[in-house]
Amino acid sequence: MTTPRPALNRALPRRTVLATGAAGGVLVTVAGTADATASQRAAGHRAFRHGVASGDPLPRAVVIWTRVTPTAASTPGSGHGPRVRVHWEVATDERFRHVVRRGSFATGPERDHTVKVDVTGLDPARWYHYRFRWDGHTSRAGRTRTAPAADATPDHLRFGVVSCANLQAGWFSAYRGLAARDDLHAVVHLGDYLYEYGPGQYGYGPDNEDIRKHQPAHEMVSLADYRQRHAQYKTDPDLQDAHAKYPWIVTWDDHEVANDTWKHGAENHTPGHGDGGEGSFKARRARAHRAYDEWMPARLDGSVRIGDGSRLFRRLRFGTLAELSMLDLRTHRSKQVDSPAPPAPWPDGEVSDPTRTITGEQQLDWLEGSLRRHRGVQWKLIGNPVMIAPVNFGDLPDELVNPVNDVTGLLPANGAPYNVDQWDGYTADRRRVFDFIRNHQVKDTVFITGDIHSGWAAELPYDASTYTGQGPSEDETAGVEFVCTSVTSNNLKDITGDPTGATSTAVEETIKANNRHIKYLDFDAHGFSVLDLTPQRAQMDWFIISDRADRDATITWTTSYAAPAGSGRVVSVDHPVGA
Template structure:
């Protein structure tokens, strides 16, 4: 961008208007939850808002009139050139949310959008369509985030992402919100509520999920980011409840909380209402709950977003066991049982179709839980002893440390990695959230042979959490103390893992070119400080055709 030009001045003015308008959305009588966009296609993008038509028409209330809202899309923030518009009806049946698929747009183009009701206009949002199918694309840059727990801190990572002008979209890999009530899973070892959840209980009913989504949408930093960039999202477990699987969850007790099927359906309905996303291929509500989907960015990249909760079998008990087995012992044979799945058959076949040589160069996979294997067995005593003394989390014999990940469903992983190897697929990149820590890793064809052959099928970049507690927070240890020992122990026993940070919170930026894919990790200071700053901490890349990660000396925008 060239400073001082009229175009630059106009862009800065437009951005200022978007930021100011989104952050002050709560001052609008009708548009109290901001505006958002998502799932950009070459000629379309999903637009979203929520209207409060009367003082009693609060989220989850189920009351209020049926109304009609007008929407507009323009090429400029002043709306002198309107290119698409329409009307959308809404009512208590959809919690007065408005979600439309604005079509007929030009590819790779920045647009501005707004809504109006009863003579009042919403804040202005900005969005960008994807490049045309088959087009040559020089660059794609995505903000990457996951695990944003409002009770655990301020969303400063969102604020700093929104301050950037160089992104094409935001990739949110799950745990957009959390189910817990006040006093549960808050900030640090003592679980302090920086901001208590509303409603003041664990969310279980449809009204609960609607109210919680509404609370998150009113966060000024999240509202500003939504208004500035299109989101591409998937859900993990906390959008319903912790460690969810096909027929239940660790944090669901049927005798107390009722039917699992009803609870999940309520959570997914609220998600469909409140998120700028296409489920089952459309922006319409109630037509299905399929969230796994593909988005393409010309010839440069295709992004396959996964759903690793709806179809999976129940987790087996591991080191961080999630079943009720009182022994806490891992049934090691179960994690490799071909009858058990994390994806479901249909989704795994679909994903294998995404990972074929004839598709875009970079095969990106939006992957809610980690796929690279992590084995904690056979560690040297000089590593296991201090780790056991400090944290007590490492075993003295080999076992996966988290069977909620692909490590608990190794037959699905083996089939997928074998497909990549057998089809000669290159440039597969898994982008992962969930575990509140930063990782860069090769994904071996055979973990047992990797130390000798170094043979890698793909690479994986894992982003940190926005606010959710990590190892430092859980143990109460000072930053970069006990965690360093754990990180070195894991890397020593898993040579395919090249980078690991168990201490920090923040966001990542993924930058793609035809030559390489680079992930930059940025971390915030204290989550309890609303004004905390941001700092770059690490960068790793994988070069085209290599399927391996390597460190980089500086972030892409330095």
């Protein structure tokens, strides 16, 4: 998502995040880190100070991760320290009396002393415990779970959903809230796991106050920079607890590399050397992807090997109930069209140019494969880093836009978009996805999305200008979208400094008046969401924190929306799952 880069004195277009007031809700009591958890973290902290993590659960395999610090000089990004062999074990019980898999892994400075193992031969839909040992040190224990067998019929699935966690902008209370739950199967992180900025750049509120300062104390550019920043985030105790509690399924957005990343550049990358130049963008992105591969519990190019590729889009199946397709909407996209600073929309027909893409041709073909009905799953979940629902002004019916564009090519296909960094800036790709859904009669498609630092529930209209929400869903909607708030990154209230929420409310009402398919907005909150799937419905619950600057912030449920099976609609629900 576009964010300021105040350290550079240059005039650049900015797109402000949207915000509006949150509904009143139910206070959820989530205590601070328990003594037992703290003692677990302390055990082996010298060697395994960055915690443990797991991810990408399959029916018979899961990735487990840690980093070892064998000497005082072996700090992240330093390139120093010996090669060592770390032992790992996976058990069916938390006391490790019944170890079912064990092995060892050689690591060293060439991979920043990280350890990433694809543990195979496990049973489907089962909880496991894992840990690491080196030289008499034992890591804290982590807990993970495999996916159901492909032909299993689970009665429900439940995921935590998060995005946009800026360490400088506040404490990670949202992760504390996830770690305190015992009812999730996995956590889905939709991008901006970390931020590239240096201290004083994009912090807390309108003055960019640093609640915590980034390390290194400058924008990430080198491989060492990216490694150090990943390491800093993984020393956060709340993030460590959430990683240790559940397997994570992750994708990147832009800030894992640089703001507003596209295929050949980024808004805040300066090519060249000298005079503030940051070198080759291709090299910078390769360094960022390398560090991500080292430090995240994910399979890139289908493996845990480092350096064998950076393909991150992938599918994970959960029996016949759901399949989750995680997208990469940065690596393959065309450059964003130019637009003026918000809130002025830009009616530029270039956003509908069919030669421009947000997915790339290979990934778009792959996404259509995910949506095919013959795959035998009910819920088609799409892990979507940026919003796909149209958010626009002055929309005209297709029967008017198309003849005008036959002559002039000046009008965007879906009205004047508010934010051209999301699918609104690449409407040809969105049209192809929606047309595929309609032509193949695909049901129960749910996009879960991050990036925009706000909560949304929306239906996905084939033609937003004529959408009523009253006709047959197969004629009107391609599915639904649920958008989670940010963990800490600024929203509109934070940027404007308006404590009343009046500015946010005005924006919210304007957007809803121009976009009838948008049913819910919460533009002032930070927190996490919970997505629950059953054969009857998909439900998203939104939980918000009280203040990012308060390490002991309270956590409150605010609202829930559900998509009944086969409906292509969203409806309000009066309580969260498990309540």
